[in-house]
Amino acid sequence: MTQPGPAAAKITVDPSFTVGPVRRRTFGAFVEHLGRCVYTGIFEPGHPDADVDGFRKDVLELTRELGVSTVRYPGGNFVSGYRWEDGVGPAGRRPVRLDLAWHSTDPNTVGVDEFAKWSAKAGVEPMMAVNLGTRGLQEALDLLEYCNIDGGTALSEQRRANGAADGYGIRMWCLGNEMDGPWQIGHKDALEYGRLAADTARGMRMIDPGLELVACGSSGPTMPTFGEWERVVLSETYELVDLVSAHQYFEDFGDLQEHLTAGHRMEAFIRDLVSHIDHVKSVKKSTKQVNISFDEWNVWHMSRDESKVPTGNDWPVAPVLLEDTYTVADAVVVGDLLVTLLRNTGRVHSASLAQLVNVIAPIMTEPGGRSWKQTTFHPFALTSRHASGTVLQLAVESPLVSGGTTADIAALSAVATFDAEKGEAVVFAVNRSATDALTLDAAVAALGNVRVVEALTYANKDPYWQASADDSTSVLPSENGTARVAGGQLTAELPAVSWSMIRLAMDA
Structure with missing residues (x-):
């Protein structure tokens, strides 16, 4: 008796139907003074592969290979207690401070100047966050002056004396971090934060009207104040900011199918957030469009031991924290989250994978030793490298899957990009089914x-295979020999729990 083949999922790819441009800022990342992200992550002067400034050259090379466009700094929860002045000037004179956010000690060896120098070497755009937890308007203005004014003022001349002759020209600024969260140092209610963010935005724009400012949205869609927080904050800031932050993490609690629905849940969050933003726009009768900076997203197994912070009298420097080891399934989820961000490029104008090195990261290092790629590295790097031009609106017909509390979602998650100048279209396809293969049937005649x-x-x-320092290459993206085009139809077999990329060249 003949066994039935894989279920078919159909898409139509037509360059006439577009969502918006592929935004390079979609491929951002995040460096926080948390665990080993900075110290023994991007910075380790005693490492055999360190450059003259103490930066690990292997990490710089992997960052460039990952295709990171922007890097958000210095937090995260850390920024809400951060005194930026501690991290400038002669390293030997910088004060050692307690980091209350992660119950650690920060020597301030790396600060604003070091991060700017590292960003230039990595070829990334810096995205700076200001402390609106324990500090406020004046400190934000001081930091902006220090960073961006070329010279002739007290703080710009201080930067010049510290070795940077020209201003850094940082365009993107986050007005605090997760200020709705009770865990945040200096946590505020929506009205209190909204007014502070508005005052800070007004002041910063007096220095540079062209800045791109990000107001704090809710820390996640499960926050009890989600929606109302956005309404109040944007009522105070709508005409003063360009973007609202979105943060969301996903965890595998043992139900693989539920885990694979993460992209569907991210899409629902984006849709809800857009509705809250546009409600305020409508009420204000504004002609301005505020969009989304999805500046924290990833798989984070936060209920595991890796995420337990030190306690009591233990205030270590750069402790091992949040060092999740990722599976193939986690990488498929990360690939699907990128597909989701691209599909929503009309409203998501920036995004940051949290984080870059060691801390829930695609890049791992050993102090004094090796570096390697986690499973999540691969879909991010390939999507960043090959997504260009325009995001296309796909017509999708797919079998449905259900997992946990998430029912009847499409097994196929897909997006396509089209670059007429390069003569190329790329299909990114995720099979969200935990058990069944799919046959992709794509109508591509319009190309x-x-x-x-x-x-x-x-x-x-084994979807739970994990990379390690000893073996990071046994499971890599491999050729899919089933992909072929005939008669205006692209077909390919997509295994269960898989991420795929199919590049199509258009003949002249």
Whole structure:
């Protein structure tokens, strides 16, 4: 008796139907003074592969390979107690401070100047956050003057004396971090924060009207104040800011199918957040469009021991914290979250994978030793490298899957990008089914005569395989030999729990 083949999922790819541009800022990351992200992460002067400034060259190389566009700094929860002045000037004179956010000690060896120098070496755009927890308007203005004014003022001349002759020209600024969270140092209610953020934005724009400012949205869609927080904060700040932050993390609690629905849940969050933003726009009768900075997102197994912070009298420097080891399934989820961000490029104008090194990160290091790529590195790097041009609106017909509390969602999650200048279209496809393969059937006749130039799939018979320093290469994205085009139809087999990229070249 013949066994039935994989279920079919159908899409239509047509360059006439667009969502918006592929935004390079979608491929941002995040460096916080948390655990080993900074110390023994990006910075380790005693490492055999450190450069003259103490930065690990292996991490710089991996950051460039990852294709990171922006890096948000210095937090995160850390920023809400941060005194930026502690991290400038001669390193030997910088004060050692307690970090209340992560119950650690920060020597302030790395600060604003070091981060700016590292960003230039990594080829990334810095995205700076100001402390609106324990500090406020004046400190934000001082930091902006120090960073961006070329010279002739007290703080700009201080920066010049510290070795940076020209201003850093930082365009993107976060007005605090997760100020709705009771865990946040200096936690505020929506009206209190909204008024402080508005005052800070007004002052910063007096220095530079062209800044791009991000107001704190809710710390996540499960916050009891989500929606109302956005309404109140934006009522105070709508005409003064450009973006509202969104933060969301996903965890595998043992139900693989539920875990694989993360992208669906992110999409629902984006849809709800857009409705809250646009409600305020409507009420204010504004012609301005505020959009989303999804500046914290990732898989984070926060209920595991890796996320337990030190306690009591233990205030270590750069402790091992949040060092999740990721599976193939986690990488498929990360790939799907990127697909979701791209699909929403009309409203999501910036995003930051949290974080870059060691802390829930695609890049891992050993102090004094090796570095390696986690499973999540691969879909991010390939999407960043090959997504360009315009995001296309796909027509999708797919079998449904259900997991945990999430019912009847499409097994196929897909997006396509189209770059007429390069003569290339790319399909990114995720099979969210934990058990069943899919046959992708894509109508691509509207692209003209196309051929497959590369087809890669990331999957494994054991979706819980993890990379390590000893073995980070046994499971890599591999050629998908089933991908082919005939008669205006692209077909490919997508294994269960898989992420795939299919690049199509358009013949002249």
